[in-house]
Amino acid sequence: MQTSVRLQKKFLEKLGHRVTLVSPGVRGNHAPDADTIELPSLPAGPGEYSFVLPSVLTRRALDKALATLPPVDLIHVQGDFWAAIAGYQLAEQRRIPVVHTMHNRVDVGIEATMPAPGLVVRALGAWQKATLGIRGPGAKTAWEFLGNFAKRANAVTAPSSHFAALLEERGVYSPVRVVSNGLDDDIAKDLLATAESTASGTEHHGRPRLVWTGRFSQEKRLIPFLEAVKASGIDADIHIFGNGALRKQAETIAASIQPATINFRGSVPYPTMLEELQKADVLIQTSIGFESQGMTVFEAAALGTPSVLADHRIAADLPADCFWLTPGDGVPGLAQALAVAVDDIRNGSGPSTAAYDPTSFFQSAKTDLMLEVYREALGERAHA
Structure with a gap:
């Protein structure tokens, strides 16, 4: 997923677009990247990963960083947890269209890595409901959790036909556009x-x-x-x-x-x-x-x-x-x-x-496909 996002950025920039990444703080010593906004974050285990708790603090940090950049036309969410919540909060605040690429089998991942996966999903659903102001009960399944994001998206993509079909079958979104990850x-x-x-x-x-x-x-x-x-x-x-x-x-x-x-x-x-x-x-x-x-x-x-x-x-x-x-x-x-x-x-x-x-x-071919999705999402919001 990290490789995919970096390649998308590289090939969009080759065509003259501006791309800013929003991520947790990168752990370890590293040179600042003008095209990456690092949000206040907490370490996730002993390795390289960190996570963000969407809050007033993180929203202020994001707003402050974006204030130094040209206006944002579109938000591309490529996450299922903190990144999705932060992206949709920003989209609602600024009335910006959203394209959401769903990379992960959240249900399988939680079952494979977490004790009491059912409770974990319900906790995530409650968190999602509170942070996004969702009416009605919180998500009780991983598919409902993804669907609550998708309801707020202008377009949803998946990296394979089999995953796109599964998202549609589970009622997450329809139609899901297939735009696979590419090769440099x-x-x-x-x-x-x-x-x-x-x-x-x-x-x-x-x-x-x-x-x-x-x-x-x-x-x-x-x-x-x-x-x-x-x-x-x-x-x-x-x-x-x-x-x-x-x-x-x-x-x-x-x-x-x-x-x-x-x-x-x-x-x-x-x-x-x-x-x-x-x-x-x-x-x-x-x-x-x-x-x-x-x-x-x-x-x-x-x-x-x-x-x-x-x-x-x-x-x-x-x-x-x-x-x-x-x-x-x-x-x-x-x-x-x-x-x-x-x-x-x-x-x-x-x-x-x-x-x-x-x-x-090749990534250039995948970028052409994704630009079609971007244009459709921007047109839909403009029409609305």
Whole structure:
């Protein structure tokens, strides 16, 4: 999501638009960014994250920062909690249209990370009701929570057709426009040109090279992936990117795995991650029901790398022959898919991404689509 927002900003600015980001205070020493308004915030755990409690203090801080900038034409909300509340409060205060991109399966995320998820959702609903002045009872489900935001939006987008359909089915909003997250044109063109000139896109590794990337958290299913590697007995070179609370447990399991070798690579810059996706023989996607798009799967496909998909919904937006699907949701099904993928890679067979047009996933194309949504939202408010 952070990568997506940064890319949207970069490519909107290339077309001459002005983009200001509003975020929690960034933790650690860093140079101030004139295009980012950092609100008073609290640390969220020991890592990089912070959160904002929308209040008179934060509204004053936002108003003070915006007073030094040209007038705002449109607010693009790309969050589901504090960011959404702050964005809609500002929109109501200044009568500015809102486009809301819903990135997250809030229901699955809360169930995977919180004790008593039902109570958590009701608490969020009460908070939303109080801060936005919602009439009637507060939200009792995650879908009602999202829907209470969407009622105040001029347009709602989602990054995949399967998530857009789910939002419509659950009564959040209709119609939901599909505008997927994209791939940086500049980096992608260089990588694709290098692959074409050196044939590195078809380079054969001494052992199949598998990549897994994501937060080390329950909903991303890193632990079941490692258990599946152990159960499958595959001989492969596995590179794991990311970090999180489950690292120690993951390293303990990895130490017992043979003959595969597990390399924990930590967090890396975006260009490096794209290079690693291109070098891989296969990307492993393991979360189920959590991803609203599964961005790395599309990045990998655009760079010539097929994926093993545990979430069959993601497959709906990919060409039919550029991935392996797990036959079941558990560890045995994932182990079976890994074994098949490694055998296919060794035999030079299996899925191909040749039918996938990488330019269709370039951020410039996604920015053109989003500008259409912006114009519609601005026109709707002007008409009203």
